[in-house]
Amino acid sequence: xxxxxxxxxxxxxxxxxxxxxxxxxxxxxxxxxxxxxxxxxxxxxxxxxxxxxxxxxxxxxxxxxxxxxxxxxxxxxxxxxxxxxxxxxxxxxxxxxxxxxxxxxxxxxxxxxxxxxxxxxxxxxxxxxxxxxxxxxxxxxxxxxxxxxxxxxxxxxxxxxxxxxxxxxxxxxxxxxxxxxxxxxxxxxxxxxxxxxxxxxxxxxxxxxxxxxxxxxxxxxxxxxxxxxxxxxxxxxxxxxxxxxxxxxxxxxxxxxxxxxxxxxxxxxxxxxxxxxxxxxxxxxxxxxxxxxxxxxxxxxxxxxxxxxxxxxxxxxxxxxxxxxxxxxxxxxxxxx
Amino acid sequence: xxxxxxxxxxxxxxxxxxxxxxxxxxxxxxxxxxxxxxxxxxxxxxxxxxxxxxxxxxxxxxxxxxxxxxxxxxxxxxxxxxxxxxxxxxxxxxxxxxxxxxxxxxxxxxxxxxxxxxxxxxxxxxxxxxxxxxxxxxxxxxxxxxxxxxxxxxxxxxxxxxxxxxxxxxxxxxxxxxxxxxxxxxxxxxxxxxxxxxxxxxxxxxxxxxxxxxxxxxxxxxxxxxxxxxxxxxxxxxxxxxxxxxxxxxxxxxxxxxxxxxxxxxxxxxxxxxxxxxxxxxxxxxxxxxxxxxxxxxxxxxxxxxxxxxxxxxxxxxxxxxxx
Numbered sequence: 123x124x125x126x127x128x129x130x131x132x133x134x135x136x137x138x139x140x141x142x143x144x145x146x147x148x149x150x151x152x153x154x155x156x157x158x159x160x161x162x163x164x165x166x167x168x169x170x171x172x173x174x175x176x177x178x179x180x181x182x183x184x185x186x187x188x189x190x191x192x193x194x195x196x197x198x199x200x201x202x203x204x205x206x207x208x209x210x211x212x213x214x215x216x217x218x219x220x221x222x223x224x225x226x227x228x229x230x231x232x233x234x235x236x237x238x239x240x241x242x243x244x245x246x247x248x249x250x251x252x253x254x255x256x257x258x259x260x261x262x263x264x265x266x267x268x269x270x271x272x273x274x275x276x277x278x279x280x281x282x283x284x285x286x287x288x289x290x291x292x293x294x295x296x297x298x299x300x301x302x303x304x305x306x307x308x309x310x311x312x313x314x315x316x317x318x319x320x321x322x323x324x325x326x327x328x329x330x331x332x333x334x335x336x337x338x339x340x341x342x343x344x345x346x347x348x349x350x351x352x353x354x355x356x357x358x359x360x361x362x363x364x365x366x367x368x369x370x371x372x373x374x375x376x377x378x379x380x381x382x383x384x385x386x387x388x389x390x391x392x393x394x395x396x397x398x399x400x401x402x403x404x405x406x407x408x409x410x411x412x413x414x415x416x417x418x419x420x421x422x423x424x425x426x427x428x429x430x431x432x433x434x435x436x437x438x439x440x441x442x443x444x445x446x447x448x449x450x451x452x453x454x455x456x457x458x459x
Numbered sequence: 460x461x462x463x464x465x466x467x468x469x470x471x472x473x474x475x476x477x478x479x480x481x482x483x484x485x486x487x488x489x490x491x492x493x494x495x496x497x498x499x500x501x502x503x504x505x506x507x508x509x510x511x512x513x514x515x516x517x518x519x520x521x522x523x524x525x526x527x528x529x530x531x532x533x534x535x536x537x538x539x540x541x542x543x544x545x546x547x548x549x550x551x552x553x554x555x556x557x558x559x560x561x562x563x564x565x566x567x568x569x570x571x572x573x574x575x576x577x578x579x580x581x582x583x584x585x586x587x588x589x590x591x592x593x594x595x596x597x598x599x600x601x602x603x604x605x606x607x608x609x610x611x612x613x614x615x616x617x618x619x620x621x622x623x624x625x626x627x628x629x630x631x632x633x634x635x636x637x638x639x640x641x642x643x644x645x646x647x648x649x650x651x652x653x654x655x656x657x658x659x660x661x662x663x664x665x666x667x668x669x670x671x672x673x674x675x676x677x678x679x680x681x682x683x684x685x686x687x688x689x690x691x692x693x694x695x696x697x698x699x700x701x702x703x704x705x706x707x708x709x710x711x712x713x714x715x716x717x718x719x720x721x722x723x724x725x726x727x728x729x730x731x732x733x734x735x736x737x738x739x740x741x742x743x744x745x746x747x748x749x750x751x752x753x754x755x756x757x758x759x760x761x762x763x764x765x766x767x768x769x770x771x772x773x774x775x776x777x778x779x780x781x782x783x
Contacts, residue, residue: 158750165623165751228619231591242619290754399556402619403588 155298157250158291159220161410164304166245168287169273170319172304202341202355205426206413215417216327218250222412225404226344226384229391239386241307242404246316246342248301248414250327254294256285261295268296271368273322298325301338301414303358313380316342316358321369331418335362339415339423344384344408353408354381357427361420377427384408491690494532494714500524508743512717518667525667532714533665533685536600546734548601549642551662551723554578555596555676557606562676565590567663567722568597569736571649571778573638575613578721579741580631583612584621597635600662603678609633614773622751626758626768627707629741630721632777649778651769653709653726653737655694660726661711661740662686663719687714700759708758709738709767724767740767 160166209217228242262283265275274296275283291297302320307313323338330336342356361375387405391397415423501524504510504517511517518525536544550570556563566582576597583590596606613632616624653659662684668674669683691712697705709724724738744761746753758766 160750162751163619165620225587286754290750292750395559399558399590399594400585400588401591404619 154252155250156253156292157218157220157248159222159249159412160245160247161222161224161243161412162245163242164244166247167302167304167319168247168290169300169302172244172319201426201429202343202413204429205341205422208422209415209417212417212419212422214328214419215415215422218248218327218412218414218416220248220412222410224408224410226406226408227386227404228402229387229405230402231400237389237392239405241305241311241314241383243344243408243410244305245319246303246305246410246412248299248340248412249291249293249297250299251288251291251293251297252295253292256288256294258283258285261285261288264296268324269368273300273320273368296324297322298327299323301340303340307383308380311383313382314354314356315378315380316340316356317378318360318371318374318376321360321363321371321374323363323365323369326365326416328416328418330365333362335364335418337361337415337417337420337423338363339413339417341411341413341426343411343413345411346384346406346408352411353384356381357423359423359427379427488690490531494528497524497528497531498714501528507745508717509745509747510717512666515670518670522667522671525671529665529668529685533687536662536681536684536686539686543734544600547662547725549599549640550644550736552576552597552599552607553664553680553718554582554721555598555606556590556594557596557676558594564664564666564669564680564718565595566718566720567740568633569721569723570599570635570637570642571632571774572780573640573642574634574636574780575777576607576609576633576635576637577723577739577774578631578633579739580616580624580629581621581741582721583631587620589621592633595633597633597637598676598680599637599640600681600684602640603681604676605639606676607635607637609635613777620751622749623755626741626756626766627771629768630739630771630774632774646775646779647731648733648735649770649775650726650735650737651772651775652706653694653724653769655696657727657729658693659711659713659724659738660686660734661692661713661715661719661722661724663715663722663740666716666718695764697761704757707769709740709769710744710758710761710764711767712764713740715740715743715765736770738767738769740765742766 160168164171206217206219209215225242227239229237229239231237261275265272265283269275274287275285277283288294288296300320300322301318303316304319305314306317321338323336326336328336338360340358340360342354342358343352344354344356345352357377357379359375359377361377363369363374384406391405397403417423498506502521505521505525505528539547551567552569553567554565556565566578568576568578568582570576583592592609592612595609597609598604598606611634613634614630616628616631618624663686664680664683665685666683668685669680672679672683674680674683692714693711695710695712697710700708711724715722720741722740723736724740725734726737727734742756742765744764744766746756746760753760756766758768
């Protein structure tokens with residue numbers, strides 16, 4: 123059964139890659155919108171990049187949670203398969219799917235010629251907007267209202283606004299959606315999770331609930347080419363987001379469990395003749411699959427989340443799992459009525 | 460240090476004045492037409508500088524077109540007047556990545572004194588990996604069989620991704636001890652500006668000729684050194700760019716090839732009758748679709764043009780430091 127679900131996911135990815143699997147659209151659909159996804163180092167956070175960590179290259183060690191990570195990611199991926207196949211059929215949700223490639227680690231040669239590994243995946247940006255050249259004069263008229271915190275505009279010394287981030291994204295207008303996340307890691311670099319840096323949600327893709335709020339459910343799946351199972355699944359949920367320009371992060375409920383880091387490369391790579399030519403090189407190439415659901419119904423994602431956390435029980439998230447299980451049961455029962 | 464200064468006289472290269480271009484060896488209009496045809500006959504990957512340089516079979520398959528381009532668009536080093544060659548040969552050189560059995564030509568560079576060599580910063584990157592400068596060798600035109608070894612990068616960039624380089628930052632100063640070859644040139648041979656009205660000179664190696672001939676490093680590689688004398692090899696202006704940025708960007712249509720990045724851009728001072736280095740050749744004008752690159756390269760996308768930068772002040776300051 124899981125194989126069939128994975129097949130369904132593959133077909134879905136093929137059909138919806140870099141776009142929407144749209145259900146119930148808003149009154150003013152913007153079908154010409156495109157979704158851009160950036161994944162990489164700090165520079166990928168276009169608006170609010172995290173500060174440079176002071177971490178130095180780590181000695182290459184076997185990861186503490188390697189075995190758990192592998193099992194959790196595989197079961198988590200099956201749970202994700204279920205969740206996606208159900209979400210695609212749902213009328214009240216819009217699902218965006220994208221795949222990007224990135225490097226998970228960077229190897230650096232120290233002063234004494236000893237190699238160390240540093241995490242290299244620092245940021246993910248998901249932006250949806252209308253592609254095209256910028257109408258600077260038009261945007262300036264609306265900048266105060268649409269971009270009150272000057273996320274996308276830059277004011278020069280003469281007081282004139284320019285829009286470099288929109289140019290980078292190739293958008294002609296302020297985006298309908300712009301989510302910027304940084305990866306946060308524990309001090310030992312054994313687990314990581316997503317932390318939001320910017321939530322800009324101007325125009326939903328689905329009709330909001332009566333209170334005007336929606337959930338944004340994100341999953342980031344990291345797979346290494348050639349491996350049959352994903353290496354990490356990172357769920358993330360923003361609950362009850364009120365659409366409208368810039369959303370204060372403090373006012374949103376966030377669920378962002380940890381996931382184990384990918385195993386770093388072992389020391390044998392240093393024997394590679396080509397590696398000897400470099401002082402620093404990217405390592406652990408990874409495919410980053412992203413799903414983003416906009417929905418007024420929380421239950422499916424919470425069921426997925428609880429299954430995922432059940433699969434990766436550890437001291438870190440035992441209590442969170444229990445709470446989520448209870449919440450998911452409650453919501454499913456409520457929706458069934 | 461500058462005890463026996465000698466000016467660099469451009470005797471056989473390309474010079475034009477503001478009102479009346481003068482052909483000091485500049486190619487004829489007929490030859491320019493042949494060059495245009497040879498260029499248009501090149502496979503598109505070569506024309507747009509998107510060739511996969513690791514695909515040497517493809518390069519060898521295109522050898523006839525590449526040789527025609529070489530014949531009609533590029534001039535041999537020997538076409539420069541002897542005095543010019545004499546002046547430039549101790550300045551201009553090239554970087555090689557030499558490892559067991561291979562000798563990859565990577566980029567051009569130029570000495571600013573007996574301690575430092577300048578090249579493009581992106582020349583120290585390959586597929587997102589940073590090349591260990593100690594693995595490179597620098598070979599001068601004047602003594603091609605000698606490999607000088609860089610020991611460090613004097614201005615390291617704190618980045619993990621070469622896509623983050625701005626055009627302005629795309630230069631690297633490598634510490635390369637070359638005292639064995641004295642370099643006695645005046646400090647005003649290094650300038651922060653290049654004129655818009657005069658022909659430029661960008662010496663480089665024809666990488667394809669170097670490969671097709673399977674040249675060796677004992678001096679044979681010198682036969683692949685080329686210069687451009689095309690009529691389009693001067694600095695152009697664009698109005699659609701911030702003027703402060705434009706002042707630092709050098710746009711030209713000189714005939715350049717891969718592995719010429721980091722080459723000095725020479726100009727000619729008519730008053731003092733000397734050549735000077737006023738810029739660094741960086742890249743072809745097309746940028747591709749990567750949003751980070753498009754955001755960071757402030758000189759922008761200039762189809763059909765090359766992009767370089769005027770010589771950074773940091774380089775000129777280092778050039779003035781004692782060489783020993």
